[in-house]
Amino acid sequence: MTASFASLSEFRAVLQAMPMVDAAALAGAAARNGQLTKPPGALGRLEDLAIWAGGWQGTDKPHCDRPQVIVFAGNHGVVAQGVSAFPAEVTVQMVGNFHAGGAAINQLSKAFGASMSVHALELDRPTADFTRGAAMDEAEVVAALATGWNAVDAGADLVVVGEMGIGNTTPAAALAAALFGGGGASWVGRGTGVDDAGLARKARVVDAGLALHAAVLGDALEVMRCLGGRELAAMAGAIARARALRIPVILDGFICTASAAVLEKTVAGALDHCVAGHLSAEGAHGKLLSALGKEPLLNLGLRLGEGSGAALAIGVLKGAIACHSGMATFAEAGVSGA
Ligand SMILES: Cc1cc2ncn([C@H]3O[C@H](COP(=O)(O)O)[C@@H](O)[C@H]3O)c2cc1C
Numbered sequence: 001m002t003a004s005f006a007s008l009s010e011f012r013a014v015l016q017a018m019p020m021v022d023a024a025a026l027a028g029a030a031a032r033n034g035q036l037t038k039p040p041g042a043l044g045r046l047e048d049l050a051i052w053a054g055g056w057q058g059t060d061k062p063h064c065d066r067p068q069v070i071v072f073a074g075n076h077g078v079v080a081q082g083v084s085a086f087p088a089e090v091t092v093q094m095v096g097n098f099h100a101g102g103a104a105i106n107q108l109s110k111a112f113g114a115s116m117s118v119h120a121l122e123l124d125r126p127t128a129d130f131t132r133g134a135a136m137d138e139a140e141v142v143a144a145l146a147t148g149w150n151a152v153d154a155g156a157d158l159v160v161v162g163e164m165g166i167g168n169t170t171p172a173a174a175l176a177a178a179l180f181g182g183g184g185a186s187w188v189g190r191g192t193g194v195d196d197a198g199l200a201r202k203a204r205v206v207d208a209g210l211a212l213h214a215a216v217l218g219d220a221l222e223v224m225r226c227l228g229g230r231e232l233a234a235m236a237g238a239i240a241r242a243r244a245l246r247i248p249v250i251l252d253g254f255i256c257t258a259s260a261a262v263l264e265k266t267v268a269g270a271l272d273h274c275v276a277g278h279l280s281a282e283g284a285h286g287k288l289l290s291a292l293g294k295e296p297l298l299n300l301g302l303r304l305g306e307g308s309g310a311a312l313a314i315g316v317l318k319g320a321i322a323c324h325s326g327m328a329t330f331a332e333a334g335v336s337g338a
């Protein structure tokens with residue numbers, strides 16, 4: 001299915017018409033969970049995860065046989081402001097590395113049995129520097145959303161989105177600040193490892209963007225257009241498509257979560273099909289997850305992006321689903337109840 005929107009207002013309408021969780025499947029999965037051979041609640045959050053996955057997949061026996069990892073890459077005009085420890089050419093070089101199988105996300109996708117695809121979005125045409133104008137015009141942001149939307153495999157039973165884009169912790173912080181308030185300093189982090197001066201520069205750059213685009217801060221999709229980037233919009237498009245297909249999603253780190261937050265701010269509940277895979281070491285990720293009401297599954301000090309933390313969490317979800325869908329009930333096993 002090609003993207004069913006050609007403008008931001010049509011994308012908004014798509015979000016407003018998103019399917020909800022399958023309430024009968026959710027109840028069925030919860031009932032099954034109550035009959036499995038373990039003390040009630042003994043599998044902790046694994047139980048909630050399996051029930052949640054069943055609700056979205058529409059079955060009391062969820063599965064994770066076809067997880068799909070999708071990595072989007074983009075370049076950012078704002079890099080000219082000195083916001084990253086690495087040069088912009090690393091983005092295209094890392095895309096080459098993804099294709100060659102040499103990046104962390106290649107190994108994690110393989111380790112957890114996920115397919116992985118890579119979409120480079122006009123790397124030779126960086127978005128505009130958001131301190132000087134809108135990062136994208138409407139056609140550009142819609143094209144990026146559509147790339148994400150079309151990248152989702154309708155046969156997948158789980159989706160993870162990741163990103164590569166030198167400088168993109170700065171637009172991610174700008175999105176978070178625009179959507180949840182507070183100045184740049186409360187949302188920027190060290191990304192690839194900028195020093196204190198770089199961190200202060202990032203905060204000033206975000207503040208300059210917020211000031212320039214003050215008129216649109218109340219409209220989350222306009223915030224994505226003015227302050228975001230192509231790979232950020234593509235991640236949002238893919239998360240929205242997964243929702244349209246009722247495929248559960250595991251969110252990655254700060255950048256992925258900031259993109260996803262645009263959807264939640266556009267339509268409350270738009271991220272109900274998403275769990276937070278991990279807590280990134282990027283400064284404000286915890287605050288962003290709290291603002292979205294999401295509790296991370298893992299906390300391993302990762303600060304990479306690419307979808308890496310979410311890919312690791314596929315292992316947790318697979319464990320939850322294996323227990324839920326494969327365990328015997330008390331009746332089947334002839335085990336006495338409490
Ligand atoms: C070799 C390399 C591989 C990466 N993989 C992900 N990122 C991560 O770092 C970038 C964001 O940090 P900043 O805003 O400081 O540039 C993004 O590309 C993100 O995916 C990488 C960064 C580098 C250098």
Ligand SMILES: O=C(O)c1cccnc1
Binds near residue numbers: 190192256281282306
């Ligand atoms: O949390 C993230 O997504 C992140 C943090 C640092 C660098 N790249 C990505």
